[in-house]
Amino acid sequence: MNRLHKTLVYLGVIGSCTLLFSCGKLPKITDGVSEQLASWRKQHYDSIAYALSFNIPAQQAQSVTGTADISVNLLRKQPIYIDFRGDSTSIKAVSCNGKLCKFVFSNGHLTIPADYTHKGKNSVGIEFIAGNGSLNRSQEFLYTLLVPDRASTVFPCFDQPNLKAQFTLSLTIPKTWTAMSNGMLNSQMVNDSTHTLNFHQTKPISTYLFAFTAGIYDTLTFSKNGRTLTMFHRETDTKKVEQNAKTIADAHFNALSWLEEYTGIPYPFQKLDIALIPDFQYGGMEHAGAIFYRDSRLMLNPNPSINQQLSQQNLIAHEVAHQWFGNLVTMSWFNDVWLKEVFAGLFADKIVNPMFPEINHQLSFLLSHHPRAYSVDRTQGANPIRQELENLLYAGTLYGDIIYHKSPVMMQQLEMLLGETAFRKGMQNYLTSYAMGNATWENLVAILDKETTHNLKEWSNAWVYQSTMPTINSNMQQGSATVNQVVDMNLIPMPMIVDYLEVTKDTLVQHTIEISNNKQQIPLANSTLALLPNATGIGYGRFTPDSTTLAWILSNPNLPANETARASQLVMLYELYLDAKVGQKDYLNHLLSTISAEKNAQIRQYALNTLSSIYWRTLPAETRNEYAPAVEQVLMSILDSSAMDASQKRPVLNAFISMALTPDGINRMYGIWNSKAHAFGVALTEDDFTSLALTLALKDAPAASDILKKQERRITNPDRLKKFLFVSQAASASKAERDQLFASLANAQNRKPEPWVTEALHLLNHPLRANDAIGYLKPSLDLLPEIQRTGDIFFPKMWLDEAFWGHSSPEAKRIVEQWLEENKNVSANLRGKVLQSADLVLRLNASK
Numbered sequence: 001m002n003r004l005h006k007t008l009v010y011l012g013v014i015g016s017c018t019l020l021f022s023c024g025k026l027p028k029i030t031d032g033v034s035e036q037l038a039s040w041r042k043q044h045y046d047s048i049a050y051a052l053s054f055n056i057p058a059q060q061a062q063s064v065t066g067t068a069d070i071s072v073n074l075l076r077k078q079p080i081y082i083d084f085r086g087d088s089t090s091i092k093a094v095s096c097n098g099k100l101c102k103f104v105f106s107n108g109h110l111t112i113p114a115d116y117t118h119k120g121k122n123s124v125g126i127e128f129i130a131g132n133g134s135l136n137r138s139q140e141f142l143y144t145l146l147v148p149d150r151a152s153t154v155f156p157c158f159d160q161p162n163l164k165a166q167f168t169l170s171l172t173i174p175k176t177w178t179a180m181s182n183g184m185l186n187s188q189m190v191n192d193s194t195h196t197l198n199f200h201q202t203k204p205i206s207t208y209l210f211a212f213t214a215g216i217y218d219t220l221t222f223s224k225n226g227r228t229l230t231m232f233h234r235e236t237d238t239k240k241v242e243q244n245a246k247t248i249a250d251a252h253f254n255a256l257s258w259l260e261e262y263t264g265i266p267y268p269f270q271k272l273d274i275a276l277i278p279d280f281q282y283g284g285m286e287h288a289g290a291i292f293y294r295d296s297r298l299m300l301n302p303n304p305s306i307n308q309q310l311s312q313q314n315l316i317a318h319e320v321a322h323q324w325f326g327n328l329v330t331m332s333w334f335n336d337v338w339l340k341e342v343f344a345g346l347f348a349d350k351i352v353n354p355m356f357p358e359i360n361h362q363l364s365f366l367l368s369h370h371p372r373a374y375s376v377d378r379t380q381g382a383n384p385i386r387q388e389l390e391n392l393l394y395a396g397t398l399y400g401d402i403i404y405h406k407s408p409v410m411m412q413q414l415e416m417l418l419g420e421t422a423f424r425k426g427m428q429n430y431l432t433s434y435a436m437g438n439a440t441w442e443n444l445v446a447i448l449d450k451e452t453t454h455n456l457k458e459w460s461n462a463w464v465y466q467s468t469m470p471t472i473n474s475n476m477q478q479g480s481a482t483v484n485q486v487v488d489m490n491l492i493p494m495p496m497i498v499d500y501l502e503v504t505k506d507t508l509v510q511h512t513i514e515i516s517n518n519k520q521q522i523p524l525a526n527s528t529l530a531l532l533p534n535a536t537g538i539g540y541g542r543f544t545p546d547s548t549t550l551a552w553i554l555s556n557p558n559l560p561a562n563e564t565a566r567a568s569q570l571v572m573l574y575e576l577y578l579d580a581k582v583g584q585k586d587y588l589n590h591l592l593s594t595i596s597a598e599k600n601a602q603i604r605q606y607a608l609n610t611l612s613s614i615y616w617r618t619l620p621a622e623t624r625n626e627y628a629p630a631v632e633q634v635l636m637s638i639l640d641s642s643a644m645d646a647s648q649k650r651p652v653l654n655a656f657i658s659m660a661l662t663p664d665g666i667n668r669m670y671g672i673w674n675s676k677a678h679a680f681g682v683a684l685t686e687d688d689f690t691s692l693a694l695t696l697a698l699k700d701a702p703a704a705s706d707i708l709k710k711q712e713r714r715i716t717n718p719d720r721l722k723k724f725l726f727v728s729q730a731a732s733a734s735k736a737e738r739d740q741l742f743a744s745l746a747n748a749q750n751r752k753p754e755p756w757v758t759e760a761l762h763l764l765n766h767p768l769r770a771n772d773a774i775g776y777l778k779p780s781l782d783l784l785p786e787i788q789r790t791g792d793i794f795f796p797k798m799w800l801d802e803a804f805w806g807h808s809s810p811e812a813k814r815i816v817e818q819w820l821e822e823n824k825n826v827s828a829n830l831r832g833k834v835l836q837s838a839d840l841v842l843r844l845n846a847s848k
């Protein structure tokens with residue numbers, strides 16, 4: 001684009017557009033992308049392409065400048081509404097169809113009057129200063145993260161998922177840097193201190209899927225079966241790279257081959273490369289052809305547990321599955337964002353599970369999804385799988401554990417309802433019908449409905465469109481049992497398949513029933529000892545057994561032999577404990593007995609996590625101190641055992657470090673940290689010793705300040721050192737220093753990188769410092785609307801979780817209830833997030 005030396009801004013408000021432009025009824029232009037604006041543009045614009053260029057200076061303080069040449073086809077002569085969430089001073093020049101252009105800039109939108117446009121293809125040229133908020137800049141690298149509506153914070157565009165476009169990109173970067181993007185590298189030109197990289201045009205993708213990263217990276221390239229994958233990373237531990245790199249690459253190749261075979265559709269984009277980024281906000285982000293990961297999720301430490309290995313492989317398969325489910329076919333509007341996530345999770349499981357034949361994968365499914373889905377569905381802030389969305393400004397609030405963990409349970413039930421063959425046929429039809437386009441949940445239901453005699457619309461209404469965690473009661477009588485489902489008034493019972501396990505003295509008998517609004521009878525033997533609900537973990541809800549079964553479960557922590565049934569009872573017991581239907585002492589003793597004797601690593605890990613949660617979040621300090629010696633004794637007995645390998649001991653060691661409170665326990669922690677050696681056969685890394693140092697400081701170990709200073713000198717990786725210097729402030733013994741750190745978070749610039757902030761908040765609000773931290777709670781809530789505007793999609797909920805996690809006092813309850821009363825205008829989704837995160841505080845003080 002030729003540089004224009006003059007920018008003319010037509011001052012006015014978009015609401016007057018009907019006076020400015022005589023082209024029929026026009027959309028109202030407000031902050032963000034409203035559903036009305038998105039719908040209007042979808043009806044009037046198509047055939048969109050972007051040619052983008054960015055000049056990225058070596059100095060972080062200098063602005064990133066750019067140009068955007070936007071091609072768009074108009075159905076008639078009409079205005080062009082372009083999203084750009086900078087201010088008017090960031091727009092340096094605008095042209096339309098080769099002419100200097102007057103434009104209106106208001107509410108984050110640049111409007112080109114119809115006077116400059118014509119029916120058919122139009123070209124808009126814009127010179128601009130890129131916004132920093134979604135560029136994630138540091139001194140040595142940067143990366144974009146544009147989901148759900150952040151593309152327009154970086155460059156002018158039509159920032160909605162159903163206006164797909166082809167992107168061409170040119171990056172001018174320091175000569176020592178390298179870069180990657182969605183398209184293949186086409187050419188590069190070297191200058192004195194910079195070089196310019198030009199990337200091929202992409203296939204049509206949504207703006208949130210456009211991405212690039214540039215910086216000082218090492219690269220490794222792998223090839224297999226005609227495919228090539230380049231990995232960008234900043235890891236300085238060469239042994240860690242050597243241990244993980246080939247495994248990471250092979251996992252991508254395997255996932256690509258599996259998905260091509262299952263879908264019948266070749267990989268839909270030009271190439272696939274990956275970037276492993278320090279403290280990336282998410283586990284991964286599926287940009288078309290350019291997946292970004294948090295480096296620590298893939299670069300595993302020595303002796304990784306089987307769960308860590310499974311998690312690594314599953315994350316990779318999840319992001320690769322998105323290339324078909326989300327990228328090839330994209331939701332029309334972000335109210336269906338759950339759809340791409342549930343399919344990525346579903347197919348990741350199908351890809352990865354056969355790689356770990358030693359793992360009980362239904363058990364893994366149960367422990368991965370049900371507890372986290374219940375953590376939302378049990379609260380006053382519960383939301384349905386598919387939520388309403390009037391404006392993309394609030395799209396980030398739709399993300400959460402219902403999308404990622406209830407919808408997989410729903411989809412598992414749906415696949416069982418249809419059968420695997422019909423389900424696969426429907427998936428293939430869905431991908432073929434909407435390839436390189438957009439689709440809704442209703443579009444998919446219409447396709448799947450042809451493959452079954454069941455009424456999927458009614459089924460969908462129960463599972464997808466309402467928020468409910470049904471109560472499913474079972475009651476044994478002589479020779480039979482009655483099972484019934486109870487839902488709140490005005491809600492639809494959820495049709496589901498559920499398995500019950502009958503326990504007799506000599507046998508285990510599985511009973512499969514379909515339950516909705518009807519009572520079901522299960523025939524039992526006269527010698528039945530217990531009837532265990534949801535034995536295979538496929539059902540969903542608040543399972544409530546009869547008193548005889550509950551007593552049997554509490555008395556037999558390591559029975560039955562069926563692992564999934566055993567785990568399902570643990571999940572059920574936690575819900576009963578929260579509902580005060582199981583006593584605190586009984587439940588704690590049951591957990592300790594389970595941890596002592598459990599042989600399955602996944603179940604032990606769940607029990608450890610649950611114990612830690614109850615220990616810190618629900619026990620009064622005096623009760624916690626009473627239980628601490630018993631907890632430490634149980635964990636130490638496992639760590640001292642020679643019967644368990646190092647990979648299984650690691651989560652036990654982590655639990656010990658988290659929960660140790662006695663002087664002997666803290667001395668043991670110090671001895672591990674000070675020795676810089678293996679602990680109980682577990683090889684410790686720089687990250688492990690850093691975590692130990694922070695925890696010792698938090699627990700006021702002797703010479704805590706010296707421990708932090710010594711750990712600072714030990715850290716060799718520059719990215720990890722920067723993180724430690726930030727986070728260690730939160731572990732300081734000085735309340736004034738901690739207060740200063742928290743106060744600094746009021747500035748949005750100090751809330752990045754977000755994983756650093758989350759870790760710091762975890763220390764600031766730790767239960768051991770709850771009395772000091774109670775003063776942070778109201779300011780944390782007051783900042784929430786701004787955090788929702790400026791943070792990435794998961795950050796508002798993480799901010800809330802860390803703000804509440806250490807608090808259990810009546811004062812915390814009073815603060816949250818008063819804040820909700822005084823802030824009734826906060827969006828319903830944000831209000832729901834507050835109620836989700838505050839649930840334990842509200843429960844523990846329900847009568848106060």
